[in-house]
Amino acid sequence: MIWAQVVFLVIVLGMSVYFLRNRARARAKAYKKLALLIFVLVSIVTILFPDLLSGVARLLGIGRGADLLLYGLALTMLFQMLNNYLKDKESSYTINQLARRLAILQANQENRLTDLQDVDH
Amino acid sequence: MAERTLGPETYFVIPAFNEGGAISDVISSIPVEYGIVCVDDGSSDGTAAEVARTRALLVRHPINLGQGAALQTGFDFAVQRPSMKYVVTFDADGQHRIEDVVAMLDLIKQTNVDVVMGSRFLGGAINMPPSKRIILKLAVKFSNLSTGVRLTDTHNGLRVLNRHAVESIHLRMADFAHASEIVDQIHRHKLSYTEAPVTIVYSDYSRAKGQSLINAINIAFDVILTKVVGT
Numbered sequence: 487m488i489w490a491q492v493v494f495l496v497i498v499l500g501m502s503v504y505f506l507r508n509r510a511r512a513r514a515k516a517y518k519k520l521a522l523l524i525f526v527l528v529s530i531v532t533i534l535f536p537d538l539l540s541g542v543a544r545l546l547g548i549g550r551g552a553d554l555l556l557y558g559l560a561l562t563m564l565f566q567m568l569n570n571y572l573k574d575k576e577s578s579y580t581i582n583q584l585a586r587r588l589a590i591l592q593a594n595q596e597n598r599l600t601d602l603q604d605v606d607h
Numbered sequence: 608m609a610e611r612t613l614g615p616e617t618y619f620v621i622p623a624f625n626e627g628g629a630i631s632d633v634i635s636s637i638p639v640e641y642g643i644v645c646v647d648d649g650s651s652d653g654t655a656a657e658v659a660r661t662r663a664l665l666v667r668h669p670i671n672l673g674q675g676a677a678l679q680t681g682f683d684f685a686v687q688r689p690s691m692k693y694v695v696t697f698d699a700d701g702q703h704r705i706e707d708v709v710a711m712l713d714l715i716k717q718t719n720v721d722v723v724m725g726s727r728f729l730g731g732a733i734n735m736p737p738s739k740r741i742i743l744k745l746a747v748k749f750s751n752l753s754t755g756v757r758l759t760d761t762h763n764g765l766r767v768l769n770r771h772a773v774e775s776i777h778l779r780m781a782d783f784a785h786a787s788e789i790v791d792q793i794h795r796h797k798l799s800y801t802e803a804p805v806t807i808v809y810s811d812y813s814r815a816k817g818q819s820l821i822n823a824i825n826i827a828f829d830v831i832l833t834k835v836v837g838t
Contacts, residue, residue: 506836572836585672593666594687
């Protein structure tokens with residue numbers, strides 16, 4: 487069963503890197519929404535047929551259905567955390583650029599007088 | 608053709624955050640043939656007012672953004688100056704020496720490299736705390752392995768860059784990860800570089816202002832993450 491785990495891990499990590507690298511692209515955004523949709527559908531199915539989850543868990547060699555659920559949640563949370571962290575970095579970069587532009591514009595205005603004096607002599 | 612150059616060919620770029628206690632002395636120690644751009648990074652202690660009384664050109668961030676962002680602002684501002692050929696990055700806490708800058712400027716003119724990096728491990732570090740030495744050595748190992756740029760001191764605030772380098776480098780990391788980022792961009796933009804020995808004087812003041820060592824973890828995390836998932 488170890489092979490199933492390896493394949494599972496590789497797929498999850500690969501997907502995470504793909505989504506994080508391409509997070510600004512429309513395609514990755516669309517896949518994220520599809521993944522959410524699938525998540526909702528799977529949730530509904532597992533709520534209606536709880537035994538199904540345990541079956542899938544056994545198939546993957548993870549143990550009980552609750553373990554699989556925890557596993558999935560932990561991975562989702564980690565992905566979500568990284569995604570938010572990067573988004574946060576991006577928006578502070580935008581703010582930085584804005585603040586920098588403002589600072590330089592203001593400095594140019596204030597320094598114009600002294601500059602002219604420099605040029606004169 | 609008027610051969611008269613309007614303004615200095617070398618500009619000091621000094622990022623300052625709450626450096627009211629030292630900044631005017633640092634600025635007045637700089638010889639008048641050099642221009643000075645001081646970027647006040649949203650200080651709350653009157654740093655901007657102190658700088659305004661000096662001959663330095665003052666650029667004020669409306670909010671605190673971080674040292675890396677302040678350096679980039681200084682670069683952008685210096686690039687606007689048509690006379691600018693070289694930029695010296697200089698710390699506001701008085702730990703760098705003017706004679707080292709003069710030697711580095713001579714070196715960049717002789718060798719025609721794009722960047723001269725100051726190295727306290729080629730030169731001297733007076734009163735450096737031992738724990739700081741260990742972390743800095745580790746940072747150098749990490750940087751040399753991850754960027755392919757070979758240096759003996761990667762986190763030194765004293766650097767001389769020519770105009771081409773200043774125009775090429777765009778720092779995205781606002782905080783203290785910018786030192787690693789500069790090294791990384793030297794590699795990415797294929798800038799030529801060399802090192803020069805400098806002496807860093809650790810006064811009580813600069814030790815108190817210095818980076819906490821634990822922050823090295825934050826920096827390493829950001830650098831690795833950027834490498835894995837891109838900017």
